Amino acid sequence: MNAPEMFQLQISRFIRAPREKVFDAFVTEALLSQWKSPRGMKVAACSVDARVGGRYRVEMRSREGTTFTVGGTYTALNRPERLAYTWQWQGENPMAGFETLIEVDFIATDGGTELRMKHSGFPAAAARDGHNQGWSSSLNRLNDLLDARGSAATITLLGDSRSSYTRTARMGLAEKGVAYTLQPCAPHSPEILAVHPFGKIPGMRDGDIDLWETSAILRYVDEAFDGPSLTPGTIAERTRCEQWVSAVNSYFYDSMVRRYVLQYIFPKGEGGRPDRAVIDRAVQDMTPQLAALERAYAKSGDFLAGSTLSFADLFVAPILAYVEAFPEGATLLSDMPNIRRAQAVIRQRASFTTTQPQQG
Numbered sequence: 001m002n003a004p005e006m007f008q009l010q011i012s013r014f015i016r017a018p019r020e021k022v023f024d025a026f027v028t029e030a031l032l033s034q035w036k037s038p039r040g041m042k043v044a045a046c047s048v049d050a051r052v053g054g055r056y057r058v059e060m061r062s063r064e065g066t067t068f069t070v071g072g073t074y075t076a077l078n079r080p081e082r083l084a085y086t087w088q089w090q091g092e093n094p095m096a097g098f099e100t101l102i103e104v105d106f107i108a109t110d111g112g113t114e115l116r117m118k119h120s121g122f123p124a125a126a127a128r129d130g131h132n133q134g135w136s137s138s139l140n141r142l143n144d145l146l147d148a149r150g151s152a153a154t155i156t157l158l159g160d161s162r163s164s165y166t167r168t169a170r171m172g173l174a175e176k177g178v179a180y181t182l183q184p185c186a187p188h189s190p191e192i193l194a195v196h197p198f199g200k201i202p203g204m205r206d207g208d209i210d211l212w213e214t215s216a217i218l219r220y221v222d223e224a225f226d227g228p229s230l231t232p233g234t235i236a237e238r239t240r241c242e243q244w245v246s247a248v249n250s251y252f253y254d255s256m257v258r259r260y261v262l263q264y265i266f267p268k269g270e271g272g273r274p275d276r277a278v279i280d281r282a283v284q285d286m287t288p289q290l291a292a293l294e295r296a297y298a299k300s301g302d303f304l305a306g307s308t309l310s311f312a313d314l315f316v317a318p319i320l321a322y323v324e325a326f327p328e329g330a331t332l333l334s335d336m337p338n339i340r341r342a343q344a345v346i347r348q349r350a351s352f353t354t355t356q357p358q359q360g
């Protein structure tokens with residue numbers, strides 16, 4: 001009888017830290033507790049007996065309070081070159097009782113360590129792929145811990161500071177206090193097309209993980225990091241928030257930015273002037289949209305969904321800042337005291353002041 005087919009995972013990562021430090025982060029309780037769970041989870045408990053034959057145990061806890069416990073035995077510890085240990089999920093886990101093996105080589109390279117990991121013995125490709133996601137996210141956290149640049153070493157936002165959607169994502173990152181690297185790039189450039197199949201900005205990378213669509217990027221940032229939640233607490237507020245995000249994506253961006261603001265910035269009319277007919281049609285569509293926002297802010301106060309800032313406000317604020325900068329938009333908004341009050345509040349926030357579009 002043939003042996004059952006086994007699946008294995010190979011990951012390699014460059015970490016800007018000496019290999020002793022990287023090695024120690026794998027076998028030291030205080031360090032493991034800071035990175036050995038995917039983003040959005042926490043290490044609730046951790047114990048390590050770092051010698052061949054010694055055991056370790058890591059208890060990870062999700063935001064919802066579910067606990068995932070893994071443990072195993074060290075089979076090789078050659079600091080700082082090589083580490084091997086078994087890996088077995090415990091408790092109610094589809095992989096419970098099934099032992100896999102992790103082998104890690106730490107190779108000194110220019111300015112840091114090349115980490116080469118093999119995780120072998122998976123009974124199915126799906127189990128291997130699930131672990132790949134978990135490792136990618138945990139290794140991002142290891143990077144945050146060991147690289148002086150913190151999460152800016154793994155998180156890159158690709159976009160243009162003048163883009164309202166890019167600003168929404170940047171404001172979300174700032175509100176959560178997450179460090180990131182902004183990689184300036186234009187829509188449809190090869191850099192963004194490598195992340196976003198339709199070439200729109202922004203896109204985001206966190207190590208091996210990439211994402212596109214601003215609301216998905218914000219969701220990732222909100223759930224992967226501590227800091228104030230950008231998602232309202234009650235179902236009524238959460239769905240209200242989703243409603244405004246959808247309104248921006250489905251209606252407001254098209255009329256207010258694409259057909260109105262951009263007609264002033266990149267005029268397409270005769271003699272290089274803004275096309276009056278395009279502007280008039282856009283203003284016609286914007287009028288009831290702004291009126292709906294005005295009624296919403298009159299009712300809800302400074303924020304569109306709930307009593308604190310949410311995705312909804314982050315989507316709306318960069319667009320209104322542009323609309324107000326052009327004559328018809330300024331006239332419409334001058335009659336809308338509730339929008340102006342709420343915008344005055346959001347414009348005080350560091351997330352708004354530090355993400356002003358760079359012209360040029």
Ligand SMILES: N[C@@H](CCC(=O)N[C@@H](CS)C(=O)NCC(=O)O)C(=O)O
Binds near residue numbers: 164199
């Ligand atoms: N639904 C997308 C929209 C992104 C989007 O339209 N971005 C604009 C810049 S603000 C863009 O890339 N425009 C270029 C184009 O449409 O070709 C998101 O939420 O990220």
